[in-house]
Amino acid sequence: MAQALLFALCLVSVAQAQICHPHEPNAYKVRLSIKTALGDKAYNWNENEQYLFRATIAFAMRQYLKNEIFRASNVLTCNETQRVSFWFVVTSPENPSVTIPENDVAEAIRLNRHRINNAFLLSDKTLQFIGIPPTLSPPVESSLPVWLILFGVVLGLVVIGIIFMIVTGIRQRKSKRLKKPVHEEDPEEKLERGVIENGIACQTIEEAEGIKNGAYEHDDDKLTQL
């Protein structure tokens, strides 16, 4: 009896070895980076963690293929390394020597990736399934772009500022114009005033034409001849 059991076990393990090996068509490689993810709080990878992994994959398969009852024993792992990385393959519950096609396995894992990651306190980057790219979550986008709101605020303030400045400028000029009539001078007085004043004197008009430069005439230096 014991011999028969031992023989059966040998057969199973041999069969397992044949089903699960690297680069087998329906097998996937898994790579975990526990120390990178958790630092000091990293746990050691041992048989129990391995069991949890097999159970989670079985859970994912159950969720995906709803009519089949997968067990942890249906998930076979092999070639474990120090990295920690290993290969796994999923066998069908009805027929343990048949493996589930890789597309089904990939889809099951993709749909339940979040749950699998959380079981190990890891993320898409630190729990990698080679050949199953993670579905990256899009960046958070608010309904109204933030920059447009800020732009609108600044634009509003600037426009208000401009209108305010123009209006006060016009008002200032109006009040200056009202005060003007008191200071009207005779044209003769203007002529007698010096060059520095900004009056409408003939002197100033001549200066603007470039014919005479009052500012530079106070010396007897030679003028720049035309």
Next chain:
Amino acid sequence: EDMEEDRPSWENPLQFLFACISYAVGLGNVWRFPYYCQMHGGGGFLIPYLIMLILEGMPLFYLELAVGQHTRKGSIAAWKSISPYLGGVGVASVVVSFLLCIYYNVIIAWAFWYFFHSFQEPLPWSDCPLNINRTGYLEECEKSSSTQYFWYRETLNITTSIEDSGGVQWEQTVCLILAWLVTYLCILRGTESTGKVVYVTATLPYLVLLIYLVRGVTLPGAINGLKYMFTPKLEELANPKTWINAATQIFFSLGLGFGSLIAFASYNPPNSNFEKHAIVISLINSGTSIFASIVTFSIYGFKATFNYENCIDRTILLLMDTFDLAEGSITAENLESWEIYLNSTFPGEYAAVSSQVKVCDLQSELNTAVEGPGLAFIVFTEAIKNMTGSQIWSVLYFAMLLMLGVGSMLGNTAAIITPLRDIKLLSQYVPKEVLTGLVCFVSCIIGLMFTTGSGNYWFTIFDTYAATLSLLLIVLVEIMAVCYIYGLRRFEKDVEAMIGHKPNWYWKIMWAFVSPVLIIGMFGFYISDYITKGAATYQAWEPSLGRLVMKKYPVSASVFIGILVVTAMSCIPIAAISTFIKSRFQKQEPSLK
């Protein structure tokens, strides 16, 4: 009537000082000087830089302030009064300032865009966007980097060549309109409004630089950048390009020849001590460049170290994954010995991944020299996104760029508006607000060409060709006119009338001999550079490769460049000739007078 108004003036000398500092200290101090410093041997570049400051920077600055303060007019009327044939110099200044205004405000538009986007968590340029089936990142972003992608695709939406205009980008257009509205708000009342704005635009950048300095030097890896900058490579001093670049940088950094300094000084009381101002402002300008370099290099050092460490980590991960080694077995220290061991033990597998085992080199990271907008919008943003509290740093940085840009725009617009307001017809019938508004409006409309898909290529054309040669010619004519046409003796007497003493021998020697020689040298160098280069090329962004490629300018662009270069310069001879013709005409018909 407006004619009865006295010439507007600064409320106090501090406003004038701040206006000049605000104008001179601009984006070039932040993104061109550190580049030249890096290219020409770090700390050693300071030697030619400071020598050029003394030989040409300060004397030319003094000259422009003196002319402006003495004539109390904008550049056109000021040069006309120096000599009636030289009105063209003023007109050339106005034309160059106008060209500058058109393209400079686009930078402020970009700064606004980045500023508004800095309030998001996380920063939009920190991650690549996902591709359609969400399995990875967009190819264009993957091949280049997230900051480059954000700049070239999301900000500029750049086309692959200058011929392809790509349509107007509405986001950039509204930012440009905002930039012009802000400029208008600051200048619409002349010195009254400008004088107040410069209090902020002159001081805020220093505050930000100081905060950045404190943060920068405490960042990990900053010391690498600082060591790189301050280790002088004295052999660079033997390279003539170093001296030319130093002279060029001083020249353009001080903003000579645009007419802005003349405009600002014309609002001064006649006896304000511009000699002191000239020395102080040029020293502050150079000091700010050096200060900004220290900040930039400490940030560079941080970025280079960060990227270097990332590169090492990626290599370690690759080796661990390929050879299934336990985590933590390979570290940065034993990486080299591991590489040798793996290469010898598993040569086949190692060879397969050796192409990806990039040699991580800190020096090559530091050597990535970038100048211009790329420094601010690509390289700096990359550093900022890795700093803790990146939103605040980003907001501060772009606020600083805005202040620097607006400060310079105040001077650029003053250089156009002050001479226009000297024309009696304009100031009599057109109120100041309308004239200013018109200048802003026209510049904005023409500036819309920079908001198209190919806008950045046109921007580069303007940036490289619009002002360079013209300014050298303008300043050369200015200095020759004052020294040899007007006469140094007369000029001395005018200066004495203003500040109480004649300029001493240092100033006179510089004006009469040294500065003109330097300018002629720079002028000759640029001309020969343009001629020998032949057909000009430009860098175009290639989305499929994720990097810039060299392309030749089409004929239309080359013709446009030629027109641009010649436009301002031709004003000088044209105006001189027309004055000559007019005077001949008047001499022949004295009865008309």
